[in-house]
Amino acid sequence: MNAKQMLRIDSDRLWQSLMDLAEIGGTDKGGVCRLALTDLDRQGRDLFVSWCQAEGMDVRIDVIGNIFARRPGTDPSRRAIATGSHIDTQPTGGKFDGNFGVLAGLEVVRTLNAQGIQTAAPVEVIAWTNEEGSRFVPVMMGSGVFSGAFTAAHAHQATDIDGKRVDEELARIGYAGSQPAGEVPGGMFDAYFEAHIEQGPVLEAHGKTIGVVPGALGQRWFDVTVTGMEAHAGPTPMALRHDALLAASRMVDLVNRIALEQAPHGRGTVGFMKVMPNSRNTIPGTVKFSVDFRNLDDSGLAAMEASLRSGCAELAAGCGSSVAIEQVVNFPPCHFAQDCIGAVRSAAEALGLSHMEVVSGAGHDAVYVADLAPAAMIFVPCKDGISHNEIEFAEQGDLAAGADVLLHAILAKAC
Amino acid sequence: MNAKQMLRIDSDRLWQSLMDLAEIGGTDKGGVCRLALTDLDRQGRDLFVSWCQAEGMDVRIDVIGNIFARRPGTDPSRRAIATGSHIDTQPTGGKFDGNFGVLAGLEVVRTLNAQGIQTAAPVEVIAWTNEEGSRFVPVMMGSGVFSGAFTAAHAHQATDIDGKRVDEELARIGYAGSQPAGEVPGGMFDAYFEAHIEQGPVLEAHGKTIGVVPGALGQRWFDVTVTGMEAHAGPTPMALRHDALLAASRMVDLVNRIALEQAPHGRGTVGFMKVMPNSRNTIPGTVKFSVDFRNLDDSGLAAMEASLRSGCAELAAGCGSSVAIEQVVNFPPCHFAQDCIGAVRSAAEALGLSHMEVVSGAGHDAVYVADLAPAAMIFVPCKDGISHNEIEFAEQGDLAAGADVLLHAILAKAC
Numbered sequence: 080m081n082a083k084q085m086l087r088i089d090s091d092r093l094w095q096s097l098m099d100l101a102e103i104g105g106t107d108k109g110g111v112c113r114l115a116l117t118d119l120d121r122q123g124r125d126l127f128v129s130w131c132q133a134e135g136m137d138v139r140i141d142v143i144g145n146i147f148a149r150r151p152g153t154d155p156s157r158r159a160i161a162t163g164s165h166i167d168t169q170p171t172g173g174k175f176d177g178n179f180g181v182l183a184g185l186e187v188v189r190t191l192n193a194q195g196i197q198t199a200a201p202v203e204v205i206a207w208t209n210e211e212g213s214r215f216v217p218v219m220m221g222s223g224v225f226s227g228a229f230t231a232a233h234a235h236q237a238t239d240i241d242g243k244r245v246d247e248e249l250a251r252i253g254y255a256g257s258q259p260a261g262e263v264p265g266g267m268f269d270a271y272f273e274a275h276i277e278q279g280p281v282l283e284a285h286g287k288t289i290g291v292v293p294g295a296l297g298q299r300w301f302d303v304t305v306t307g308m309e310a311h312a313g314p315t316p317m318a319l320r321h322d323a324l325l326a327a328s329r330m331v332d333l334v335n336r337i338a339l340e341q342a343p344h345g346r347g348t349v350g351f352m353k354v355m356p357n358s359r360n361t362i363p364g365t366v367k368f369s370v371d372f373r374n375l376d377d378s379g380l381a382a383m384e385a386s387l388r389s390g391c392a393e394l395a396a397g398c399g400s401s402v403a404i405e406q407v408v409n410f411p412p413c414h415f416a417q418d419c420i421g422a423v424r425s426a427a428e429a430l431g432l433s434h435m436e437v438v439s440g441a442g443h444d445a446v447y448v449a450d451l452a453p454a455a456m457i458f459v460p461c462k463d464g465i466s467h468n469e470i471e472f473a474e475q476g477d478l479a480a481g482a483d484v485l486l487h488a489i490l491a492k493a494c
Numbered sequence: 495m496n497a498k499q500m501l502r503i504d505s506d507r508l509w510q511s512l513m514d515l516a517e518i519g520g521t522d523k524g525g526v527c528r529l530a531l532t533d534l535d536r537q538g539r540d541l542f543v544s545w546c547q548a549e550g551m552d553v554r555i556d557v558i559g560n561i562f563a564r565r566p567g568t569d570p571s572r573r574a575i576a577t578g579s580h581i582d583t584q585p586t587g588g589k590f591d592g593n594f595g596v597l598a599g600l601e602v603v604r605t606l607n608a609q610g611i612q613t614a615a616p617v618e619v620i621a622w623t624n625e626e627g628s629r630f631v632p633v634m635m636g637s638g639v640f641s642g643a644f645t646a647a648h649a650h651q652a653t654d655i656d657g658k659r660v661d662e663e664l665a666r667i668g669y670a671g672s673q674p675a676g677e678v679p680g681g682m683f684d685a686y687f688e689a690h691i692e693q694g695p696v697l698e699a700h701g702k703t704i705g706v707v708p709g710a711l712g713q714r715w716f717d718v719t720v721t722g723m724e725a726h727a728g729p730t731p732m733a734l735r736h737d738a739l740l741a742a743s744r745m746v747d748l749v750n751r752i753a754l755e756q757a758p759h760g761r762g763t764v765g766f767m768k769v770m771p772n773s774r775n776t777i778p779g780t781v782k783f784s785v786d787f788r789n790l791d792d793s794g795l796a797a798m799e800a801s802l803r804s805g806c807a808e809l810a811a812g813c814g815s816s817v818a819i820e821q822v823v824n825f826p827p828c829h830f831a832q833d834c835i836g837a838v839r840s841a842a843e844a845l846g847l848s849h850m851e852v853v854s855g856a857g858h859d860a861v862y863v864a865d866l867a868p869a870a871m872i873f874v875p876c877k878d879g880i881s882h883n884e885i886e887f888a889e890q891g892d893l894a895a896g897a898d899v900l901l902h903a904i905l906a907k908a909c
Binding site for chain 2: 169170171176211212213216218277278279280281296298300308309310311312313314315316317319322324325327328329331332335338339342343345346347348349350351352353354356357358359360361362363364369371373439440441442464465466467468
């Protein structure tokens with residue numbers, strides 16, 4: 080069978096499902112704001128579950144609200160081949176981040192059903208809880224609990240900025256399930272594939288359709304608190320100030336320099352900052368901000384952390400302030416299973432799709448799942464490499480190509 | 495009559511009134527949070543008005559909510575000698591900023607009443623509305639409307655962060671008065687004195703009790719908006735970023751450098767900053783922040799503004815971002831009336847109090863009143879020069895000394 084004769088998913092059906100889901104929390108600028116465990120998240124989950132049930136899938140919910148939808152296989156001794164991603168979004172997120180991976184998995188099942196194709200192994204489509212981490216830390220909460228990176232009890236007590244707890248919000252929206260963490264019927268997955276927009280500019284720059292993802296950058300995240308002394312902006316001479324924002328601003332510049340020293344894979348970002356008391360004519364007494372470091376190897380991450388700690392201490396002292404740095408996330412770099420990577424590459428080749436290796440700069444649920452099961456990812460281009468933005472966009476044809484690769488990678492493993 | 499025999503205010507009575515007023519909006523850390531036109535501000539105003547009425551004073555409210563309490567004089571042809579300050583506070587403010595000047599004026603009247611002293615001219619004690627500007631811009635709103643710096647209509651339509659309007663809040667708390675802006679019975683004041691804590695470290699450093707204030711630094715305030723492009727922190731290479739917070743952080747450092755270049759009187763502060771979308775793993779797309787520049791002469795302020803505009807444009811371009819700078823406040827430097835300055839100095843000398851000249855780094859209601867009437871200010875030390883802070887503190891003896899100087903400056907003008 081040549082590429083033209085190979086089974087393909089229904090591109091229009093996949094696209095329409097993406098557009099339908101994006102209406103829930105849709106923003107005026109064409110993006111989506113559907114934060115984890117909100118009423119809008121519940122509406123999105125309910126829609127996904129209804130679609131799975133319409134395909135005859137068996138839906139289970141685990142203790143952290145992950146949704147598992149299973150299409151049975153013909154061989155009771157086979158463990159499931161799984162795929163999935165997440166449907167929560169950033170506050171000003173797009174239509175495709177996460178949603179594509181979940182709906183591509185659903186589209187694979189719809190295609191198998193429509194064609195009457197049976198697989199020996201079950202096929203499981205998963206929507207992981209709170210991948211984004213915008214509302215609740217830690218990020219990738221659902222897959223993290225599933226993999227045992229942290230406990231459900233730990234995740235349950237996380238609170239949002241208004242003090243609302245994860246366990247209460249799960250119960251409130253009706254997704255506090257009973258499946259124990261890390262347990263799936265018939266044993267752990269034989270393989271896990273996750274399709275995702277690249278969220279970076281590499282595929283677009285190279286004119287390739289499919290990214291074969293060998294692994295993901297490690298990440299170290301920090302909460303930094305700078306403490307100076309608030310005082311009246313007018314009568315306090317410059318030399319006698321303890322300006323926490325001046326110190327913090329120099330630290331933002333330091334984070335940038337540290338990342339540039341670790342080119343090409345080093346990344347450093349301050350995405351969050353809170354200034355107190357945040358009044359025009361009061362010198363800030365306290366500033367809190369986040370640091371997000373990424374790199375391809377642990378030694379590089381360790382060097383970045385060391386530079387942050389020594390550099391911030393020096394900058395704080397220079398502003399008559401003090402600084403406290405707390406690590407809140409530590410993901411080591413991830414290397415996916417050769418077997419699964421090979422299945423993705425083979426599917427792309429069989430389908431006649433252009434492809435290249437792209438390291439993931441972002442964390443993904445697949446990184447946690449890779450601790451329990453052989454895993455790999457499939458990237459498709461997104462316009463200008465932009466995501467976590469309302470203007471995030473991916474071409475229908477590229478999304479369909481990614482779902483086709485997912486279909487054939489799953490078939491290679493499930494048959 | 496030597497210094498020992500001179501009339502003095504009642505130090506304990508003044509202190510107790512300060513403590514009583516500070517209970518309204520008092521914070522756990524010993525400060526006060528009594529923002530303009532809130533329910534707490536109403537409680538503070540009501541208490542002040544009740545105290546004035548207990549002294550037989552005639553209380554009037556003008557169209558911007560300024561409170562005028564008059565003790566009549568014996569000569570109907572004489573215009574009033576006025577004093578006052580404000581009772582609104584910063585979000586994390588102290589007990590003395592503003593409150594001291596209002597209650598020192600009340601204490602002068604209480605002392606005159608207790609001693610049965612009549613004055614030829616009326617004595618008027620004023621509480622100006624919204625001096626701090628923390629909740630509503632422009633700052634020094636009450637004295638600004640009174641002086642004609644801007645209209646009552648302009649001030650009325652100012653909104654707080656929740657969209658509440660000044661005129662609605664004035665009506666809600668019962669302080670939307672009828673006295674036209676800038677009009678007082680019998681004609682404009684013959685003199686205006688304002689007692690205030692220094693809010694800086696100069697008196698303390700020199701071991702002096704009384705600051706004779708010849709004038710105030712000019713101020714130029716700006717709203718700065720940096721616009722970059724939000725994107726996912728992980729997969730976006732450093733070189734392709736449009737990081738609005740990186741640009742803004744370098745601008746904060748620029749503001750500091752600009753102020754240092756204008757030593758000793760130049761001051762530059764970024765007190766407010768808002769980062770959007772303010773999510774840990776999203777490169778900030780927009781940052782808004784405030785700039786507060788102060789200097790003793792207009793040419794210095796102009797140089798600071800020029801450096802800000804050119805420097806920010808360059809820094810924004812270096813981060814692939816753009817910047818917009820809007821001026822929101824422009825107070826020229828103020829020079830008080832020699833006659834009133836002399837009355838303050840003479841009173842301090844007659845009372846045997848140590849004194850020195852201290853330029854005001856902060857804006858004060860007296861600066862606006864000086865446009866209509868001869869004016870001057872009296873400073874007293876505050877601990878470590880700290881104000882706009884819950885730990886702001888002034889010694890009872892220093893406050894009493896300042897009120898004594900106010901008493902004798904007023905007597906010199908009103909008899």
